[in-house]
Amino acid sequence: MTGQPLAFIGARLVDPETGYDGPGSLLTADGCIARVSRGDTLPGLPGDARVIDAVGALLCPGLIDLRVKTGEPGSEPKETLKSASRAAAAGGVTSIVVMPDTDPPVDEPSVVDFVLRRARDIELVHVYPAGAATRGLEGKALAEIGLMREAGCVFVTDADRPIVDSRVMRRLLAYAGGLGVLVAHRPADPWLTAGAAASEGEFAGRMGLPSEPPAAETIMLERDLALLELTAPTGARLMVDQVSAEGALETLRKSKDRGLPVIATASINHLTFNELDIGDYRTFWKLTPPLRGEADRAALVDAVASGLIDIIVSAHAPAPAEDKRLPFEEATPGSVGLETLLPALLTLWHEGQAPLLRLLETVTLAPARAIGSEAGRLAVGAPADLILCDIDAPRIIDANLLLSKSKNSAFDGRRLQGRVLMTVVDGRIVWEASAGAP
Amino acid sequence: MASVAPGLDEIRARAKPFPKRHFLSVTDLDPIRVGELLDLAEGFVALNRQPSKKIDLLKGRTQINLFFEASTRTQSSFELAGKRLGADVINMSPRASSISKGETLVDTAVTLNAMQPDILIIRHAASGAASLLSQKVDCSVVNAGDGQHEHPSQALLDALSMRRAFGHIDGLTVAICGDVLHSRVARSNVALLTMMGARVRLVGPPTLMPASAARWGVEVVHDMKAGIRGADVVMMLRLQFERMQGALVPSTREYFRLWGLDREKLARAAPGARVMHPGPMNRGVEIDSEVADDLAVSLVQDQVEMGVAVRMAVLASLSARLDNR
Numbered sequence: 001m002t003g004q005p006l007a008f009i010g011a012r013l014v015d016p017e018t019g020y021d022g023p024g025s026l027l028t029a030d031g032c033i034a035r036v037s038r039g040d041t042l043p044g045l046p047g048d049a050r051v052i053d054a055v056g057a058l059l060c061p062g063l064i065d066l067r068v069k070t071g072e073p074g075s076e077p078k079e080t081l082k083s084a085s086r087a088a089a090a091g092g093v094t095s096i097v098v099m100p101d102t103d104p105p106v107d108e109p110s111v112v113d114f115v116l117r118r119a120r121d122i123e124l125v126h127v128y129p130a131g132a133a134t135r136g137l138e139g140k141a142l143a144e145i146g147l148m149r150e151a152g153c154v155f156v157t158d159a160d161r162p163i164v165d166s167r168v169m170r171r172l173l174a175y176a177g178g179l180g181v182l183v184a185h186r187p188a189d190p191w192l193t194a195g196a197a198a199s200e201g202e203f204a205g206r207m208g209l210p211s212e213p214p215a216a217e218t219i220m221l222e223r224d225l226a227l228l229e230l231t232a233p234t235g236a237r238l239m240v241d242q243v244s245a246e247g248a249l250e251t252l253r254k255s256k257d258r259g260l261p262v263i264a265t266a267s268i269n270h271l272t273f274n275e276l277d278i279g280d281y282r283t284f285w286k287l288t289p290p291l292r293g294e295a296d297r298a299a300l301v302d303a304v305a306s307g308l309i310d311i312i313v314s315a316h317a318p319a320p321a322e323d324k325r326l327p328f329e330e331a332t333p334g335s336v337g338l339e340t341l342l343p344a345l346l347t348l349w350h351e352g353q354a355p356l357l358r359l360l361e362t363v364t365l366a367p368a369r370a371i372g373s374e375a376g377r378l379a380v381g382a383p384a385d386l387i388l389c390d391i392d393a394p395r396i397i398d399a400n401l402l403l404s405k406s407k408n409s410a411f412d413g414r415r416l417q418g419r420v421l422m423t424v425v426d427g428r429i430v431w432e433a434s435a436g437a438p
Numbered sequence: 439m440a441s442v443a444p445g446l447d448e449i450r451a452r453a454k455p456f457p458k459r460h461f462l463s464v465t466d467l468d469p470i471r472v473g474e475l476l477d478l479a480e481g482f483v484a485l486n487r488q489p490s491k492k493i494d495l496l497k498g499r500t501q502i503n504l505f506f507e508a509s510t511r512t513q514s515s516f517e518l519a520g521k522r523l524g525a526d527v528i529n530m531s532p533r534a535s536s537i538s539k540g541e542t543l544v545d546t547a548v549t550l551n552a553m554q555p556d557i558l559i560i561r562h563a564a565s566g567a568a569s570l571l572s573q574k575v576d577c578s579v580v581n582a583g584d585g586q587h588e589h590p591s592q593a594l595l596d597a598l599s600m601r602r603a604f605g606h607i608d609g610l611t612v613a614i615c616g617d618v619l620h621s622r623v624a625r626s627n628v629a630l631l632t633m634m635g636a637r638v639r640l641v642g643p644p645t646l647m648p649a650s651a652a653r654w655g656v657e658v659v660h661d662m663k664a665g666i667r668g669a670d671v672v673m674m675l676r677l678q679f680e681r682m683q684g685a686l687v688p689s690t691r692e693y694f695r696l697w698g699l700d701r702e703k704l705a706r707a708a709p710g711a712r713v714m715h716p717g718p719m720n721r722g723v724e725i726d727s728e729v730a731d732d733l734a735v736s737l738v739q740d741q742v743e744m745g746v747a748v749r750m751a752v753l754a755s756l757s758a759r760l761d762n763r
Contacts, residue, residue, distance in 0.1 A: 205648035208565035208586030208625060213649070281566030325544045327564030329585065 003428045004048050005029045008388065010040045011054035016061070016361035017377035026059060028384035031426040036378055054388055057421055060360055061376045062094025062125075062385035063342060064367040066184075066265060067241070067313035069159075069334070071405075073114065074103025079318035079405045081115065084338065085124040087403040089431035091339035092420035093314070094385035095126040095368075095375060100137065101159040107132035107143040109151035116152050124430045125423075126385070128154040128371060133172050133183060139163045145176050154371040157184035157241065160288055162220060164190050170227045177236030182370060184265075186241040187220035187248065188212075188289065197329045199290040203275045209328060214245035214292055221248050225255045225262065232261055239370060240264040243309060244289040246299040253308055263370060264308070266300050267315035268344045269335055269410055273297070277410070283324045283331035284399075284410050287315070290333075304362060305354040311370060312362040314341040318406030335410035339402050344411060346391050346418030356391075384427035393419035443484040446493045452478050453495070453751075455759035460572045460579040461752055464590045464629040472634060475751045476598050482747035486522065496525035496757050499556040503529045504546070504571075505582070506562040511717050511742065512582050512592075516559045519749035523757075525557070543567060544574050551575040556760060557753060560584075565622075578756045586620050592716055593626035595748040597634060599740045600671055603712050608635035611708070613659075613666045615641040616675035616697060616724050619648055619686075623716045624675055628654050641665030642675075642697060645686040662697045669707045673714040674699050674725045690723045700726040704735070712737045 006028045013024035013036070025042045027035040027049065035042060045051065065088070071078030081098070088096050098115060100106035106115060112129045119127030131153035132143045145156055156176055163169045163185060176183050196212035198204035204211035221240060228238045243249060243264050255262055269287055274294045278285045285291060303309040317334025324331050337344075345363065349356045368376025375385045399412035423431040444452070454474050458466045467475070485491060501520040505513050513529060520527040532546060543562065547570075550558065557578045560568050565585030572579040583589040601607055612631055618624045618640050631638050638656040640647065652658045659665035666672050677693065687693045699713065713729055714737045721727045730736055 200649050202650035202653050205650040206625070206654070208584075208588070208622060210586075211649075280569050322542065325570075326542055327562065327567040327570055327585070329564045329566075 004050050005034070005046050006384070006424065006427065006429070007042055007045050007049045007051045008054040008059050009042060009051060011057055011059035011388065013038070013378060014058060014060040014357060014360055015378035016357060016365040017379060019357060021357055026378065026386070028386070028424065028427040031384055033378060033380055033382050033384050036380060052388070052422070056390075057388050058391050059386060059388050061364040061378060062387050062423060062425065063092050063363045064095040064371070064373065064376055065093045065314050065316065065338065065341065065363070066097045066311060066367045066370065067099065067267070068096040068316040068338065069099045069101070069318065071318065072102065072118065073111070077405070078320055081118045081127060082122045083403065083405045084316070085119070085122050085127065087336070087338040088125045089423045089425070090403050090420065092342045092387035092389060092423050093125060093338050094387070094423060094425045095128065095373065096338070097128045097130050097154055097371065099159040100130050100132040100157065101161070105132050105137050106130070106153070107135050107137065109144060109147040112148050112151035112153050125425050128152070130154060130184065131156045133158045133176070134163065134168065137161050139165055139168055142172060142175055145181055146179050149179060149181055155182040155184050155239065160186060162186060162188045162190055166223060166227065169224065170231060173227055173231040173236040173238065174234045177231055177234040180235060182237045182239055184239040184241045185224055186289070187217050187224055189216040189219045192216035192219070196290065197286060198278065199275055199292040201275065201293055203278070207281070212290065214247055214296065217243070217245045217289065218247040218251055221251050225251065225260060228255070228260055228262060237261045242267050242270070242289060242313070242315060243300065243303070244270045244292055244296065246296045249299055249303050249308060256308065263310040265311040265313050266304060266309045267313050268337060268341050269315060270297065271301055271304065271312065271348060272344055273410060281328040283326065283328055284335055284408050284412060286328060286331050286333045287335060287410070288333040301348065301353050305358055307358075310362065311366045312345065312359070314338050318404055319408045320406050324408050334408065336402060336404040336406055336408055338404065340397060340409060340411040340416065342389065342420060343395065343416035343418035347416045350417050384424055386424040387420055388422040390419045390421055392417055395419060443488050444481040446495060449478070449481060449493065449495060449754065452481065453754040453758045455762050456752070456755040459759065461590060461756065462568050462572060462579065462581045463588045464593050464626050464633070466590070469633055472594070472597065472630065475594060475748070475755060476601060478754065479598050479744070479747040479751040482750040483744070486743070486746060491522050492524060493522070494524040495754055496520065496523040499525045499757060500554070501525045501527045501557045501559065501753070502550055502555045503527065503559045504550065504561070505529070505531050506567070507583065509561055509583070511745070512561065515742070515745040516582060516749050518746050519753055522746070523750055523753055525753070543570060547571045547574040551577070557756060578760065580752065580756070583622055585622065586625070587622050588626045589622040590626050591745070591749055591752055592623050593630040594752070595741055595744040596627055596673070596714060597630055598744040598748050599714065599737045602740065602744070603737060604670065607631065610636045610670045611639070611668060612636050612671040612673060613639045613641050613669035613707075614673045614675065615662065615665065615699065617646045617677050618642050618651060618675065619646045620678040621675045627673065628656055632656065639665055639669065643687060662703055663706055666703060667706045669711055671712055671714060672699060672704065672707055676716065676718065677720055677724050694723055698722070698724055698726060699729055701728060704729055711735065714738065714741060716741070
């Protein structure tokens with residue numbers, strides 16, 4: 001069901017693919033973008049089209065979030081695919097990639113199929129499973145990558161668990177590369193990060209928190225890139241999951257300059273906060289990787305602006321109150337983020353930290369290309385995955401009003417700018433702001 | 439220092455309301471408050487040396503000692519302090535048992551809060567646990583040690599011991615030696631001593647030193663002999679085997695050789711230098727018995743005595759604040 005055609009008239013169109021940022025109108029039909037005009041009118045509209053006055057609003061591709069955790073299957077009280085889909089729709093995220101570290105893990109084709117069938121029944125946003133890279137996420141034996149790709153997984157990753165054994169990592173890159181499957185890996189030296197709750201430095205030292213040095217990231221990244229070089233001839237491609245430290249950026253730059261097939265993500269949390277936001281042991285700011293110093297955050301924002309970081313993710317990680325209302329060391333890391341990703345990005349732009357087109361590219365076109373999706377652009381024939389937003393609307397985030405089942409938002413109480421007015425997936429309106437909505 | 443113990447009315451007049459509802463960190467205090475608390479504690483030292491040690495300052499108040507981590511010294515010190523001031527004191531040691539039953543710290547806090555205590559004394563293995571608890575209860579919370587973060591009443595009793603031994607804290611050179619990384623005692627003492635005008639050196643192997651310690655307003659020295667040179671006070675820390683994950687020092691005998699305090703190393707300290715230890719001591723690991731038991735240099739027994747007096751002062755001050763509420 002694709003619904004009636006939608007005609008957005010008089011919007012500010014932003015298309016990361018062409019770099020266009022200016023006035024325009026857009027028509028959807030049969031789930032796709034049917035016409036795009038750089039004018040205030042669309043003559044000859046079909047009779048059944050719903051005309052949407054978009055004057056003063058920004059129309060751009062819907063967001064594509066490559067790092068979303070839910071609790072389904074296995075920990076449904078945290079978050080279900082349905083609650084995550086509703087949160088995504090409200091946040092202007094039209095595609096989510098869900099992590100495989102569920103119970104059971106998504107490490108074989110039947111679980112991939114389960115997730116896809118659940119998503120089809122929910123029929124809100126696109127849900128793409130990421131498959132486990134290794135069986136049981138144990139870092140020992142390769143998962144059935146080929147069968148999972150056939151079932152519909154878009155890349156493989158062991159999520160938060162680093163693959164420690166270098167030989168396994170080498171084989172993973174080579175094998176997945178041969179099948180044309182992207183590998184995502186979060187670089188973290190398992191020994192340096194063992195037991196850590198914060199990033200090493202003055203803050204963690206004073207607070208008496210067990211900490212990991214930022215070098216733990218660089219060390220593992222250096223290894224991964226050396227292995228990527230070894231396996232690149234097979235077609236290996238690596239996505240560095242959530243770069244957080246300034247030192248790792250330098251390592252990444254060298255490899256990119258040499259043309260290695262590597263892309264990198266950063267989470268919106270690490271672009272917005274630094275370790276001082278933890279304050280008096282506030283567990284909503286306990287994240288993996290841990291929040292680092294302000295110099296790291298600023299370097300990360302610069303890397304987004306320069307293109308060194310390709311993709312921004314929400315790193316949506318729901319944790320119920322009982323997992324967060326604990327002493328900092330014992331609390332579960334992570335923050336929900338689907339509903340705050342867009343306003344947090346827009347706030348970075350309002351603050352002059354990075355250009356708007358570039359920021360939107362990192363959550364639309366760039367992730368679309370990473371997973372081989374045709375979305376993420378305003379081109380005729382592309383899927384009609386769109387958002388209409390008010391990019392200026394000021395708001396104070398109230399975690400209790402979020403649609404996620406878990407309310408652990410690092411943005412709770414934060415002043416942000418930007419509000420989604422309408423979310424469209426395959427030409428269907430899946431979310432529309434009511435007057436006076438937060 | 440023997441003086442006449444002050445009476446109830448005098449103590450009531452001297453006990454200034456605590457600046458905050460909770461005592462979680464040395465940073466809850468300023469130098470003037472510290473001076474007032476130490477003065478108040480002096481009165482309790484005199485009281486505690488009398489045959490009749492009890493006054494009714496906290497009569498009717500309920501104090502709960504909630505110790506998730508085993509402790510003999512601190513728990514009995516707080517218990518005696520409360521009882522000598524006339525409070526009803528109960529001890530709870532939930533430790534691992536209730537955690538294995540799934541009850542969290544916050545659950546425990548909410549349960550205890552419903553029993554209407556006036557003061558909760560908490561010790562917990564996680565940094566920030568006292569702060570978390572304080573957000574969930576209506577009474578006053580005293581941090582009796584949270585993980586590797588703070589142990590503020592220990593810093594106060596150390597300050598009182600030093601002030602009685604030297605007559606002042608300002609201008610003293612204090613070498614805090616050993617396992618600084620895992621030590622809440624070190625963190626609280628650095629904060630209090632630098633606030634009171636002492637010069638602090640942290641001495642220990644790099645593996646037992648927080649990476650950023652040099653930015654705490656102290657001098658960091660890795661060589662023990664250089665580190666205690668000219669020090670007025672040598673404060674030894676307990677080597678915390680139970681917190682050590684992996685290899686931080688090769689062996690206790692190598693540790694004793696390089697960082698253990700014996701007569702030979704102590705000879706480099708200032709003439710008349712005194713030795714302190716928060717206890718319990720690992721004899722032959724961080725400190726030689728010969729030094730620990732020499733009453734001419736060791737303040738260890740004084741520290742224990744001052745502990746009760748300082749905690750009485752803290753409880754009296756917190757209670758004065760509750761009276762004003």
